[in-house]
Amino acid sequence: MSFKSLNITDPILRSLNEEGYSTPTPIQSRAIPIALEGKDLLASAQTGTGKTAAFAIPILQNLGANQQKRGQKKIRSLIVTPTRELAIQIDESFKSYGRYTGLYTTVVYGGVSQKRQVKQLKNGVDILTATPGRLLDLMNQRHISLSDVEVFVLDEADRMLDMGFIHDIKKIRKALPNKHQTLFFSATLPNSILKLANSLLHNPAKVEIEPESPTVDTITQGLYFVEKGNKKNLLINILKDAGIESALVFTRTKRNANKVVQILNKKNINAEAIHGNKSQSARQRALGNFKDQKTRVLVATDIAARGIDVDELKYVINYEIPNEPETYVHRIGRTGRAGADGTALSFVDSVERAYIRDIQKLIGKQIPVIDEHEFATVNGGSSGSQNNQRPSNQGRRKKRKKRPSGRNWKNRSTR
Incomplete structure (x- = not known):
């Protein structure tokens, strides 16, 4: 048609x-x-x-x-x-x-x-x-x-x-x-x-319009189980990958959005925040800089991000998991738009595991766990409920390939 x-x-x-x-x-x-x-x-x-x-x-x-x-x-x-x-x-x-x-x-x-x-x-x-x-x-x-x-x-x-x-x-x-x-x-x-x-x-x-899954099929999703205090270190470690030219990072609160920006800027990672406490001119400037790739990381709250439409945005990072599963779908929908590829990564602390169960129930699939990284929670991928289990090993060769680290997560495919 x-x-x-x-x-x-x-x-x-x-x-x-x-x-x-x-x-x-x-x-x-x-x-x-x-x-x-x-x-x-x-x-x-x-x-x-x-x-x-x-x-x-x-x-x-x-x-x-x-x-x-x-x-x-x-x-x-x-x-x-x-x-x-x-x-x-x-x-x-x-x-x-x-x-x-x-x-x-x-x-x-x-x-x-x-x-x-x-x-x-x-x-x-x-x-x-x-x-x-x-x-x-x-x-x-x-x-x-x-x-x-x-x-x-x-x-x-x-x-x-x-x-x-x-x-x-x-x-x-x-x-x-x-x-x-x-x-x-x-x-x-x-x-x-x-x-x-x-x-x-x-x-x-x-x-x-009811797709087979509420999430776009072209979006590669991954979970990092990490203690709350180590989220900032994990984010910095992931952003060391020069292949991530830009990323949209989500927090639940305006205060935390500002804190993440401060942390990244101290590490010479160019970041700006966009949320309801920012003036309209500041919000438009931050969004314009992000679209023009002058700013590498845009940190946003959910309400401010609903209108963000950036062509070919490939990476969304949930620094904090939303407590409503529908919000997760809206967040990751900022990438993978119009059939393009995209990647959505989520940092999950002990309190947020219940949110992941609700999200996986809504989207009808298990989100793969990336557990071999420097800041992984001990037994993070298996100590939670069955909803947090890794993808099945069925169909893999007997000789297992090396799992990706926190730096080369993007080579991991969903199943």
């Missing part, structure tokens, strides 16, 4: 070709035709599967068929998303896919002066991407009216609820016209999300 077979118009096809996209992903091939018909949609797919294009392409095509004059433009499509980084990323995607449509897009988010954002709104905008707080603030100041919105998109709905935006979403919904199309996208569909969807959608079509 090609994008052309989905009846995408030539201006958008031209942009997609320039971006190197010719074949739609499963979520795109199923969601785009529904959205083009103007139907409400409830869509779920794991991270890294192309959800943004699944709603951006039909919005651009439908709005492009009925243009407004520049000075008279009113907001015809609103995309609401939880984080500033993700909002910027979505706006960039609209600009890329819609460069030949004549449609105008912009983005509003907090943490920066609103002056430039207000100026862009006054010039006229067809498509607005926003975070909830800044959107409501500008609405209260009468800089934004949603009375002409034709298509409303709620993106990353599960993260919206996690971050406590449920009341903001309800306020935004009340400001929309009665007649409009709603596209609802979420990585997961727990009962709380389904309840919210039912309150926003009218006779929606449902698209749920």
